[in-house]
Amino acid sequence: MTRGILAVALVATLGARLPAQEYDVVIRNGRVLDGAGNPWILADVAIKDGRFARIGKIDAKGRTEIDARGKYVSPGWIDMMDQSGSVLPRNGLAENKLRQGVTTAIGGEGGTPVPASQIADYFKRLETQGISINFGTYFSETQTRVPVLGMSARAPNAAELDRMRAIMDTAMRAGAMGMTTALIYPPSSYATTDELVEVARAAAKYGGVYASHIRGEGKEVVQSVRELIEISERAGLPGEVFHLKVAHKPGWGVLMDSVRQLVDAARARGVDVAADMYVYTAGGTGLEATIPSWAFEGGDDSLKARLANPATRARLKRELGTGSPGWWNIVEAAGGWDGVVLVNARNPDNAKYENQTIAQIARETGKDPADAAWDLVAQGRGRVMAIYHMMGEADIETALRFPWTSIGSDAGAVLQLGTPDATGLPHPRSFGNATRVIARYVKERHVLTLEDAVRKMTSWPATRMRLADRGVIRQGAWADVTIFDLDQLQDRATYEKPMEFPTGIEWVLVNGVVVIDHGRHTGAKPGKVLRGPGAVN
Known part of the structure; x- marks a missing residue:
């Protein structure tokens, strides 16, 4: 009996001397939004080895402690239409992305900045040099067309089409997320629907997505979305409309709902189609x-x-x-x-x-x-x-309410602060798009609830892109986090001053590492390359 009592006492003494489990980061007292659209809960969030380790009341300490009292703790925001592919090898900091809460970017409207045969090396370079955000990219159908046909407008013959499919196959096995088109720009505009279906089948074989700057966004927008749905359905892969808009004043207030009906009907019959958008009434291009x-x-x-x-x-x-x-x-x-x-x-x-x-x-x-x-x-x-003022505010609000729209900026990380992104286009979406979704359309216009706005930038795009263990605050998921002060949250970039940083983004973590601390970039580069489903390791 005495030995038993002594043994218990010894264990208790040793237990008291053992240090409590220490986490890498503990975020305390925040209003935690899980990203799935649920209301916030008051909780601590512990992070270990780049992943969420525990959510709840946490007594153990973190090597880094963040007091988020009165602030919202969200999964990191995902930019579904990014233009950073050529910049990140030269400057991986992506400061204008991170300071608006973006932790993951999906690029590639114009494809990868290298040919299919060099994608693996391109990804390795990003990993070796380091990037501050997570980054994945599509490969463009035009990148299969030009090596075979040059700038010719003619259709490929059977042998040429085989070569084009082989190039897409190479890109998918190297880690591209799917196939893109930009169908208003030559030579992409020369591709017929049938050609696009055939090349898309090479991406579909690996579980890729077909995403498109559709053939027309004005009076022909419904017809153009219908073409995307046809390509998706015939080729057997998900279809994504890039930067959904109605750029035709006579169609404002009418055509956007027609697009909704078309997409809803396609989804009802089992076609996996959706769209992303930016929240400005002006677009920009060459x-x-x-x-x-x-x-x-x-x-x-x-x-x-x-x-x-x-x-x-x-x-x-x-x-x-x-x-x-x-x-x-x-x-x-x-x-x-x-x-x-x-x-x-x-x-x-x-x-x-x-x-x-x-x-x-x-x-x-x-x-x-x-x-x-x-x-x-x-x-x-x-x-x-140039910037083109061509969209109506009411259509933006209508499209934001569609459950299947996510958020994409159509803008890239800047190579150097004070200069435009790699597109050469000084547009406020480069510095403010993600923040504006909440500042304008939750706080000011009451178009979305906070929970749904966060869902559109977190769990929905992660689900859409098959990014396992991202876009949610859940034990075991990658710890991408955006912590913001809702009262102070405001996009400040304008058409006149397009490179103004937003306010209210307090901390941003990428894979469990603090990258934005009290609104300032720490210089850390913990981002990961996100390879597509066909990647051969």
């Missing part, structure tokens, strides 16, 4: 998008030769009014040249015209607006960029 697509056949030199030919230019101008087969009229979508603003002339001599509309530049130079725009394109030393 000024060359105002030129009918056929003029690009043969490449840049051929385009410049056509622009220099008065008869050809006269034809192009006529087609601004009549339309042109296979071309989306973005000038019409913007309501005319008054809705098109030059933001990056790519030529010091023309920089004086930046932040003016093409209509204003035309008046100042005494030119026809089309001539003013196309002269700027021809004189650009790189891709001349």
Whole structure:
């Protein structure tokens, strides 16, 4: 009996001397949003070895302790349409992404910045150099087309199509997440629906996703979404509409609901289709998008030769009014040249015209607006960029309410603070898109609940992209975390000042490592490359 009492006492004494379990990070007293759409709970969150270890009342200490009292603790936000692929090898910090709460980015609207055969090395370089966010990317169908057909507008023959599918197969096995198209831009615009179906089947074989900047986002948006659904259904893979919008003023308030009906009907019959969006009424792309697509056949030199030919230019101008087969009229979508603003002339001599509309530049130079725009394109030393004011606020709110929309910025990490992202487009979405979803559409406009806004940026995109163990605060999941002060949360980037950081994002953790601390980047690079389902390890 005495020995038993002594043994119990000894165990108790030893237990008292043993240190309590120590975690890497403990986030205390936060309003924890799990990402699945549930209301917040008041809890501590412990992180160990990059993953969530425990949620609840936690007595043990963390090597890093964060007091989140009065703040919201959310899974890290996921950018479903990112443009950082070419920047991250040169600067992996992605500060403008992280400071708006984004911990994971899915790039590749234009494909990977390297050919299919070099994707594995590209991913290894990112891992070796380090990146501060998690990053995955699609591969573009155009990257299969150009090596085989060049800038030709013709359809591939059977042997050429086999080569294109083989390139996509290589990309998928290297870790691409699926296939993309950008169907308003040549040479992607030259691809027929049947061609896209055939190449998409190579991505479908590995469980990839087909995501598209659809063929038209104006009066033909319903027809263009229907094409995406057809490709998805025939090829047997999920379909994602990039940056869903209605860029056609006469269709505002009407066409977006038509898109909803089309997508809902497809989903009801078992087609896995959804969309992402950014939350601004202006889009941005190259000024060359105002030129009918056929003029690009043969490449840049051929385009410049056509622009220099008065008869050809006269034809192009006529087609601004009549339309042109296979071309989306973005000038019409913007309501005319008054809705098109030059933001990056790519030529010091023309920089004086930046932040003016093409209509204003035309008046100042005494030119026809089309001539003013196309002269700027021809004189650009790189891709001349413009902002197009073409969407309605009510349509943004309508689309946000669709349960299957997620959030994507169509913007990249910046190479250097104070300069635009790799697209060369100074647009506020680069610095404010994710934060704006909550600041404007939860707090100000009451379009979404906080829980659903967070779901659209966390568990839904993670589920959509088959990212196991991301997008939720759950024991065992990767510990990507965004901690924010809802009262202080505000996007500050504007069209006039597009590179202003938001307020209210206090801490951001990526794979359990603090990357943003009291709004400042720590320099840490704990991000992971997210390879697609066909990756061969």
